[in-house]
Amino acid sequence: MDKIYWISLLLSQAGETQESAQEPDFRYHVWLAYALVLVLLAGFTMWTVVQVRGAQKRMEHLEERLNRTTAGKSKSAS
Amino acid sequence: MTMESLLSIGVSIGFVVLCVLLHRIALAAHLLIGFGLVVGTLYLVCFHAPLEEVTLGTSYLIFYFHFPSAISCLTIFVIAGVVSVLQLKSGSLSHDRRASSAVEVGLLACTITLGTGMIWAEAAWGQPWVWHDPRLMTVAIMWLTYVGYLMFRAAVDNPVKRARYSAVLGVMFSINVPVVWFAIRFFGKVSHPMEIEFAEDVRTIMKTTQWFGAAAFFILYLGLWRLRYRAQTIHGELERIGETFAARKI
Amino acid sequence: MQQLRALLTVIRWDVVVEIKRRESTLNMSLFALLVLFIASYAMSDSRELLQAFGPIFYWVAIFFAGTVGLARAFLVEREGGAIHAMLVAPMDVSLYYIGKVIATWIYVMIMAGLVLLAYIVLFDFDDWSKLGRILATTACFVLVYVIVGVLLAAMTTSLRGGEVILRILLFPLMIPAVVVVYSANDGLFKTSALALESPAPFKAITVLLAMAAVYVSVCVVLFPKVVEE
Numbered sequence: 001m002d003k004i005y006w007i008s009l010l011l012s013q014a015g016e017t018q019e020s021a022q023e024p025d026f027r028y029h030v031w032l033a034y035a036l037v038l039v040l041l042a043g044f045t046m047w048t049v050v051q052v053r054g055a056q057k058r059m060e061h062l063e064e065r066l067n068r069t070t071a072g073k074s075k076s077a078s
Numbered sequence: 079m080t081m082e083s084l085l086s087i088g089v090s091i092g093f094v095v096l097c098v099l100l101h102r103i104a105l106a107a108h109l110l111i112g113f114g115l116v117v118g119t120l121y122l123v124c125f126h127a128p129l130e131e132v133t134l135g136t137s138y139l140i141f142y143f144h145f146p147s148a149i150s151c152l153t154i155f156v157i158a159g160v161v162s163v164l165q166l167k168s169g170s171l172s173h174d175r176r177a178s179s180a181v182e183v184g185l186l187a188c189t190i191t192l193g194t195g196m197i198w199a200e201a202a203w204g205q206p207w208v209w210h211d212p213r214l215m216t217v218a219i220m221w222l223t224y225v226g227y228l229m230f231r232a233a234v235d236n237p238v239k240r241a242r243y244s245a246v247l248g249v250m251f252s253i254n255v256p257v258v259w260f261a262i263r264f265f266g267k268v269s270h271p272m273e274i275e276f277a278e279d280v281r282t283i284m285k286t287t288q289w290f291g292a293a294a295f296f297i298l299y300l301g302l303w304r305l306r307y308r309a310q311t312i313h314g315e316l317e318r319i320g321e322t323f324a325a326r327k328i
Numbered sequence: 329m330q331q332l333r334a335l336l337t338v339i340r341w342d343v344v345v346e347i348k349r350r351e352s353t354l355n356m357s358l359f360a361l362l363v364l365f366i367a368s369y370a371m372s373d374s375r376e377l378l379q380a381f382g383p384i385f386y387w388v389a390i391f392f393a394g395t396v397g398l399a400r401a402f403l404v405e406r407e408g409g410a411i412h413a414m415l416v417a418p419m420d421v422s423l424y425y426i427g428k429v430i431a432t433w434i435y436v437m438i439m440a441g442l443v444l445l446a447y448i449v450l451f452d453f454d455d456w457s458k459l460g461r462i463l464a465t466t467a468c469f470v471l472v473y474v475i476v477g478v479l480l481a482a483m484t485t486s487l488r489g490g491e492v493i494l495r496i497l498l499f500p501l502m503i504p505a506v507v508v509v510y511s512a513n514d515g516l517f518k519t520s521a522l523a524l525e526s527p528a529p530f531k532a533i534t535v536l537l538a539m540a541a542v543y544v545s546v547c548v549v550l551f552p553k554v555v556e557e
Contacts, residue, residue: 025136026135026136026137026201027136029137029140029197029198029200029201030136030137030139030140032197033140033143033144033193033194033197033198034120034140034143036190036193036194036197037143037147037190037193037194038116040186040189040190040193041113041116041186041190041298041302044186044302045109045302045305048302048305048306048309049305051309052305052308052309052312055309055312055313055316056312058316059312059315059316059319062316062319062320062323063319066319066322066323069326166550166553219500219503220500222499222500223497223500223501225496226493226496226497226500227497229493229496230483230484230487230493230496230497233487233488233489233490233493234487242553242554242556243483243554245553246479246483246550246553246554247483247497249546249550250476250479250501250546250547250550251500251501253542253546254500254501254504257504257539257542258500258503258504260504261503261504261505261507261508261535262504262507265507265508265510265511265532265535266507266511267511
């Protein structure tokens with residue numbers, strides 16, 4: 001019965017049914033809250049992962065540049 | 079000591095041990111487990127928890143995502159305060175990174191708490207915000223406080239100074255949280271708390287879902303803390319390389 | 329004994345500097361007066377409005393104007409390089425902090441006194457028997473304010489956008505004190521017979537002093553960490 005409740009929640013849109021006419025319907029609030037939580041969690045994770053990847057690339061680039069400059073200096077010194 | 083209290087103590091200790099052990103597994107696995115558990119909570123809420131509560135109707139379901147975030151937020155800010163004290167003692171930058179990444183994750187949890195709380199308040203009380211409730215005000219003030227903490231960190235360039243000052247702030251802010259709570263609880267005006275009534279026959283499943291959700295979210299937040307710590311470590315190394323470049327005038 | 333003399337020297341130095349420059353106190357007082365002017369004008373329609381909402385603006389004026397003074401608390405030290413002198417002086421750095429707190433308290437209280445005078449005039453306050461209570465509560469509120477504010481000012485003076493950050497950090501820390509003081513507003517400012525008997529101001533003073541004790545014990549330990557190079 002619960003499964004049917006939640007499936008009907010997904011499929012049905014606005015329109016007063018017998019049960020929703022009797023008491024206030026908070027299903028949309030519940031969905032909004034859950035969606036907000038999942039979006040914030042997933043968003044935070046993706047943002048950090050993208051940041052870490054970008055920073056790692058920049059690190060590799062800078063280390064390479066540093067090595068090149070150091071190698072160049074030692075060549076010119078010798 | 080009843081059987082129930084012994085069981086809850088045992089489960090709590092087991093959970094703490096689990097959290098410590100989780101730090102040993104790979105970060106990606108930790109995050110996957112965390113997200114999986116959160117989806118598991120969603121499953122429990124959809125298919126096992128009772129759909130309606132006595133006074134709040136269907137809207138009480140928001141509680142199952144609101145409560146875990148609130149508990150995690152408080153715990154993580156306490157952890158941040160403890161790590162700040164450790165930073166002041168040792169002066170190490172890694173403690174500073176741990177503390178500030180804990181604050182960032184705690185702020186995320188705080189934002190989720192406030193967001194779901196406001197949606198729930200709109201459903202249950204007809205308005206998204208009410209004053210004089212100790213819990214609402216404490217969480218809102220915590221949010222403002224730690225946003226200020228992050229803004230402060232952004233304004234300091236020197237990493238050592240930033241670490242020290244952030245630790246000082248971390249200590250002061252974690253002391254501030256209980257002070258705020260007691261001030262509002264005993265000196266604020268009349269509050270209308272949101273109480274959830276557990277009917278006898280569904281009490282167990284409600285409590286189980288509630289605490290399973292709390293554990294699931296906490297494990298996920300720990301994973302996010304590790305992730306933010308990694309991001310901060312890499313940024314720290316970038317800063318260091320930048321300084322090397324500046325010193326050698328490259 | 330030597331430490332006490334050092335403490336008094338710090339307080340005297342700070343107060344003398346302030347008397348000579350007069351910057352902080354004047355700036356703070358003017359700012360507070362402006363707030364009260366605008367509030368009083370906005371509510372000039374009815375005496376009831378003035379008396380009902382006046383107390384809020386009294387505390388708001390002190391609260392916001394105080395940050396102007398706090399932001400300048402360590403300005404002289406930073407400009408003159410006195411921070412190094414303070415560190416090498418044969419004096420406990422925490423004692424320097426306490427001296428700074430007392431000195432700042434003195435001139436924020438001067439500002440608060442002027443605010444109270446302005447409040448009496450602009451908001452038509454005539455219950456003279458309550459003045460003692462109001463001053464006592466203000467003194468305790470300002471004490472908590474400067475204890476926290478001086479530590480934050482020491483951290484934020486040298487930052488870019490430091491003054492704004494000082495305010496952002498200070499306000500959440502001061503909210504418990506504000507809540508406590510607002511709970512006593514009726515007993516302090518309202519003129520009804522019931523309000524005269526209210527024990528709320530004395531309760532508020534006790535709690536504010538307790539808060540001050542907690543904050544000062546924490547800040548005294550943290551201040552040396554803030555100024556060490």
